[in-house]
Amino acid sequence: MKAVILAAGEGTRLRPFTATEPKVMIPVANKPILEYVVNAIVKNGIRDIIMVVGYKRQKIMSYFGNGDEFGADIEYVVQKNQPPTGGTAHALYQTKNKIDEEFIVFPGDNVISKDTVSDLLENMEDYTILITRSETPSKYGVVTLKSGGEYVERLVEKPKKSPSHLISTGIYSFRPDIFDHIEKVMGEGRYDIPSAIEKVREKNEIKAIKTRGYWIDAVYPWDLLDVNRAALKKINKKYNGLIGENVMIKGNVKIGRGTRIRGGSFIEGPTIIGEGCDIGPNVCISSSSSIGDNTKIGPFTSIENSLVMNGVAIGSNSSIVNSVIGDGVKVKNNFSTYSDDKKIETDGTLHKVQDIGAMIAEDTKIGSGVTVDAGVIVGKGCEIKSGKTIREYIDSGSKVM
């Protein structure tokens, strides 16, 4: 059986973190989100994977190659001329001539586990939707079930008032005739999978399977911290680097090759530190933090529940809490972020976010003594001079003098 992974979108609501890579390649616990999907599929014995790619596809293709390193045979299909919104069916349609039997479909941008996939494989029928419970169902496609709870009654996209707490994970099993249904709905100007499923439902039953496995979605930059925290739960203890004197490590902490943890540092798990990092002395990293490869963290800096990506340099005496720090960000000494409950506005809506620090996109340079307010997003490649306080969103490429 073949698995199709839809990985062509940018993930625009995660901007500015998608400036040079698609959402599926954003690392959580030091692995791209898409790698969790591939692993979960491969661990269920499925090797043939078709990836539908589009936005910044080179990044995906050079990372996964032909799939060999991941125990898979990966074939790529390019989705050209993406429809403006909700183009999942259009993306899937690109695989039409590569599929001649029952197959399964995954979104590439949710962290899932092996169990998530086995739940589907064990009970699936011709048409299946894998569903899960959500606290915020109206962000997703909400599913109501027929009596007996086995089959789908309705699938409503992002309803204002949600009729149930069950949502579609975007994971499906289909028969190849789904492509005929997709053709029909595309003819009517609709390009999303739920519309195609509505067509299927006119004649067929659609099985709903509730998964107990992981399914974690990041829609906005602040969601990355939740996804990161969830992915870190699976980290095992493993120290490969050089650990200095009087370093205290508690819980599940994974330290990569060639990384040096200098004396007097304290690290609390679950935490992952990548390869070739230089940490300390006297650095404190507390639970649920990810530090990418080749990142440097100066003395007396504290990092808590944060996602720090690759090639980052953070000076001494800094405090990073509940924050996302993108690839290659360079910060001098005495940098402060702090965490608070915030209302953050994006695309005209206000989002209530709890306990959120700063979100700083790649290659931004920050001078000494800078403070970034809670819940503030700083774009890619900005330059912030020493001593500034940043209180609101800053566009990519800005200079704060």
Add this chain to the structure above:
Amino acid sequence: MCGIVGYIGPKNTGEVLMNGLTRLDYRGYDSAGVAVSKEGEIYLQKKKGRIEDLSKKDISTGSSGIGHTRWATHGKPSDHNAHPFLDCKKEIAIVHNGIIDNFNSIKEDLINKGHEFNSETDSEVIVHLLEENYDGDFLEAFKKTVTKINGSYAILALHKDSNELLVTRNQSPMVLGIGEHENFIASDAPALLDYTKNVKYLQDGDIARITQDKIDIWNKNGEPTERKTKKIEWDAEDAEKGGYEHFMLKEIFEQPKAIHESILGRLTDFDELDFSRYNLDAVQFIACGTSAHAGFVGKYIFERIAKIPCTLEFSSEYRHSSPSDSYPLTILLSQSGETLDTIAAAREANRRGNDTLAITNVLDSSITREVDEVLYTQAGPEIGVAATKTFTTQVIMLYLLAIEMGIERNVLSKDQADNYRDELRRLPRKVESILNDKEKIREITERLSKADDTFFVGRNINYPVALEGALKLKEIAYIHAAGYPAGELKHGPFALLTENTPVIAIAVKDETFEKMLGNIGEIAARDSPVVVVGDQDKELEKLADDTYFIPQVSSLFSPLLVNVVLQLISYYTAYRLDRDIDKPRNLAKSVTVE
């Protein structure tokens, strides 16, 4: 980075195994070995060196056999450390890929029980453990052994008395090839594809028993299980290249990883050399070809970072130069470590009383025995004749050395050293972003592919990069290319500039940038098409016919990024011309003749 093959069937076992190993050459090739079982005896051939050096004595007949090719990353390549390993009674043979995490405790235990070990490897414990567990039933012994070991592994084993091969894997690939009255096993599909296209992929924890006509598989819970047979559609050559069309392109794309591996551990703790022992008042680089260009970039790096005056000599010329009164530290660069001219130069440098340091990519290669100290680039095996990732990692080593030497000589502040290290840490992702632009770079090669003559010009630290860019284009695209310092064009070569001679100009924002702009203006005025590779600039956009701007980087570190762009330019130019990119005419990977 090792390869495994196994065979059971009526063919010439040694030949099948050796052919399979040769197909896995791309995974490594510093030692190899084969063991076959024949009439209740095991015959073993193993040796440090290339697969073709392996003696075929005693291994051509036999009904089953296993083989291994190794690329040592830890532990020297030697006859002893080569696979397969035999148990004390020489009844069992195994080959192994991966790492056994708990080998120390197992080994101690086995030594106490009287087992004798002949190697420094973790792999050898497996065969002795099998011997310890063997009680007439090889499969039971194998299953029991697997439960005792932790780590990542692919293991293939044979016993002299049982006509079967046993195999298991955990986080290390293993694939079974299905033939008629014969079966194959390999770590990677290319080893099988000359014989069969029907394969089964094993999954983590699977144990399989392979006989001539049958394959039994048990999953990690010990339950009998089936793994689907798949038909592979590509051929062996494609598979070795991991989906890339050429090794050269694959190796260009491996550069972010190669840089990462080469700086790993060396930025925080460079303890491989005791710099206080050497005379650091002068440095001399000696090398050939692309390595010489790396040394030439090194000259600029050392002079800038460590303030050491440097000279550069071609290996083939060094012997004929006259010795100076000073005793410079002689740094010899050779990808393979087998370049005869460079080895001869190392001997000459020793004779002159210089301290010698070799930078090479191949563990324990010939040059390592000729010099005082060796540093290894961690580029992994390079198959394409045109050097790409090894140039990059050589230059990386030179940055690392220059930083350490600058500190040793008290000319580099700690802050400045840290800044340089930060730059190095960021390089992998900057190279990656260039690679992700490959389509853009491909587009600018159309004009080049139609030219008969081209010039590459640069200034300052990017002058050697212009030389290297020109060499690559000559090597693989067979287009005449001359590398020049940009200021030298007007002293002669201007006579050659026409609308049919494209000029590739490197323009980064260092102290020579204004001058470079002037040079580009002069070239454009002669109607030559100009392709600019360098830092983003509006003026350049106006002057040039094509541009590619590299990610922001300080000019001292720009050569690596510019060079990656030039590699892709040469590659795509050669591609358009349908050249034999991985094996250009008249050239060999390691030049072992003078």
